[in-house]
Amino acid sequence: MRAPVRACGPTKLKSRLCNENKFIVVRTRFAPSPTGTLHLGNIRTALFAWAYARHHQGQFVLRIEDTDLERSSEASADGILRDMKWLGLDIDEGPFFQMQRMDRYREVVAQMLKDGRAYHCYTSVEELDALREKQKANNEKPRYDGRWRPENIAKFGLEVPEGVLPVIRFRNPDDGVVAWDDAVKGHIEIANSELDDLVIARPAPVGEVGVPTYNFCVVVDDIDMKISHVVRGDGHVMNTPRQINIFRALGVEPPVFGHTPTVLGSDGEKLSKRHGATGLNEYAASGYVPEAIVNGLARLGWSHGNEEIFTPQQLVEWFNLESLTPSPARFDAEKFEWLNGEHIKRMPVDELAKRLEPFLKEAGYDAAPSSGDQLDAAGGDGFAHPTATMIAELLRERAPTLKKMAALARYCFVAPEVDAALLAQHLNEGNRPAIAWVKDQLATTDWVKPALAAVLKDAQTRFTLKTPQVMMPLRVMLTGSAQAPAVDALLLTLGRERSLARIHV
RNA sequence: GCUUCGUUCGUCUAGCGGUCAGGACACUGGACUUUCUAUCCGGUAACGCGGGUUCGAUUCCCGCACGAAGUGCCA
CATH class of the missing domain: 3.40.50.620 (HUPs)
Structure with missing residues (x-):
């Protein structure tokens, strides 16, 4: 478009x-x-x-x-x-x-030609190559020698060759220096003697102007x-x-x-496809949020004191050219991912949920509704499933990208495969009665976080167990993994039906 | 070769003559007895080299080394 x-x-x-x-x-x-x-x-x-x-x-x-x-x-x-x-x-x-502005460029070239600030040059590419070779051999800087400048034609004994279309060259000043104060790099100056008469229009018959350069x-x-x-x-x-x-x-x-x-690139080489410094669209597809990309990109070569995490609005507010470093920077994928996680954490849940949703869909958790904090239509395991907002709330601090968050959300939709050995590490005769008791309580307790937390806490005191002895087996049964969010939050998100179905004592 | 630009922890950077050279990522140690890939607290780690200028250089100047860009009828 x-x-x-x-x-x-x-x-x-x-x-x-x-x-x-x-x-x-x-x-x-x-x-x-x-x-x-x-x-x-x-x-x-x-x-x-x-x-x-x-x-x-x-x-x-x-x-x-x-x-x-x-x-x-x-x-x-x-x-x-x-x-x-x-x-x-x-x-x-x-x-x-630019293709649509060709007439405009030609117009300006024609004017320069007329004013003598540009001139026709009939030197062929082959001749130019030969000239450069020779200059290099003599340890001179390879450059066009200005032979077709009107005043030099006689000196070089040149005649307009038959059937050769001329290019148009800009008449560069011969003496002095060109200097400017670069807003990033400071004062830079280059002698005009280093510059030659560059081609500004490609070959065309005299009277016409070729494609400008x-x-x-x-x-x-x-x-x-x-x-x-x-x-x-x-x-x-x-x-x-x-x-x-x-x-x-x-x-x-x-x-x-x-x-x-x-x-x-992270290897210090110039950025290219091979370095994983891929197109922006791929970062989007991997679950990076634009705010984080803006932040990270800006931080690569620009700084505002020790500020590491900032919004696009803050960048605009603080930005200046002077604070750019003049030296090249390497792309650091790990820091980008960290930054992305920070932006995800700081984002309003609803906004995060909205952005997470396409990733949930892509991961195959199609039935995810877009918002709300109540369980909605049936999920892949036959139970009412959590909304994108609930998932965002549960996982926002644990996933550096939206894609990883969606992957982490698997147990919200699909019954986990619980490794028997893993479960055995955490569930034993010592805590089995406690877990059974918890399951009983969960059948009737209010499904709100404080109530859930209270049940878990009661189990500890009632059975005189340490916290992990209660939490770990539940965590494993609920998610299939020993690394997961707090159990009360998990229960809340998964819902009563699904939770009970996963707790086997 | 020549021209121009660049050089602070592994990485991104702060610094703009006097600092214990600061922060962040990564790494690493500990804490959190609701685990961890989370969180909190701590640690390791840098001024490329050589000359100047100066009471004093990471900071200014000159060399050198290394790196990048340019040296196109590419953009």
Whole structure:
């Protein structure tokens, strides 16, 4: 489901480019390529850009950079939209698609050509390769030598070759340095002598403009979309000076740049499918809640003192670019899971129940109703079964993900298989009478927690047993496991009928 | 090779010239006699190396090492 595309950018080149470079409002953007699912690294950049805009009551723009025809797909663009929505990164404008802005880019290239800020270059790819090889062999930096700059043509003795379509190159300044104060990394400067004349439009007959290239489109887009702060991954640091030069050539002051550090896999390698740093959708499917993902992602490279657990709202309130660390961070799956558990614990039960329900269904506990605190329709073992809310209440502190919580809830629906050896460890002649007594009491006692607790306590005193001697056999019979919630809570959740059916003395 | 950026416990980080270098995850010890994969309390564990500057460097400067990115008619 693709949102409607909005046209962006007027056709009056000059007036547009030269004037409105004062940004009153903060406008950030996220500009992914639709070439696959978003991984944690990408989405974190989006999160930071979004949080910055929201913090300043600014706007957040989504731009899809779909000019790589071979790898781009609509499905992937839809996936991006879906993931952002799930995380709560609401967008104010867009998505804009670069493919639909080609005319605009060409218009600007044509203008630059006319103004002498760009020129045709007939050097073939083969020649370029040869040139670079030679430069490398001589221990020089491989770069285009500017031979087709109008003033150099004669010097190089060049003639326009037959049947070769020229590319258009940007005339980069020869001297001086390009410098900017990166909002994350601080002052950075690069000598123009390190930069060469980059191709801004691919081959096309003279008089036409070929397909424009990335570094150029980005600048035109950021100008047209009035982006005030470019928050992006630090893989773009080396593009920045080139882009700044293009901004200036177009008569526009460049925006503020903030380059966020890379996220590495837990092994320290770059994030990729193999590292388990899988797509966001898979975290959703594993029972992670978006609040926890936002929290964890933000905490990877950003900090607000010693705050570890915070809500998306708090992130927005506290966020600033200066508190980003400039160094790369490793993804820590264990900490993410812990964080997820913390967010689950803090969530209102009803909300938790609502989110748990699909996971219960997926686990095969289909009949779970959505809410309420009374037993509802018959479950898989033939008894009225607990609601999602009751289960959430019972297990919220014991499961780090919704999926694990659903798995833990098994005994709420299905009679457990009780291992005889395990039971024998906890049930013996010493406590058997007590358990029998408890069962008797449970047949008639009020099914409320204080009453249930009282029965259990009475059993201890009446039979002079230690607490575990009463609790453990019940726990095992009720759940099939020695690790389970408090027995009174279990009884309450499971219900009288089901509980009695499971207690065998 | 060249350019740019980076380097605090295993991991994420706080620190912005004087701290017993703090917190969190993980790990580990204990407590909770309603178990535990829960909860509470405790513990182990870090400033990459070498020079400066300074009364004093984790903090500032310079080298080195290591890592990352770039060096495309990819984005």
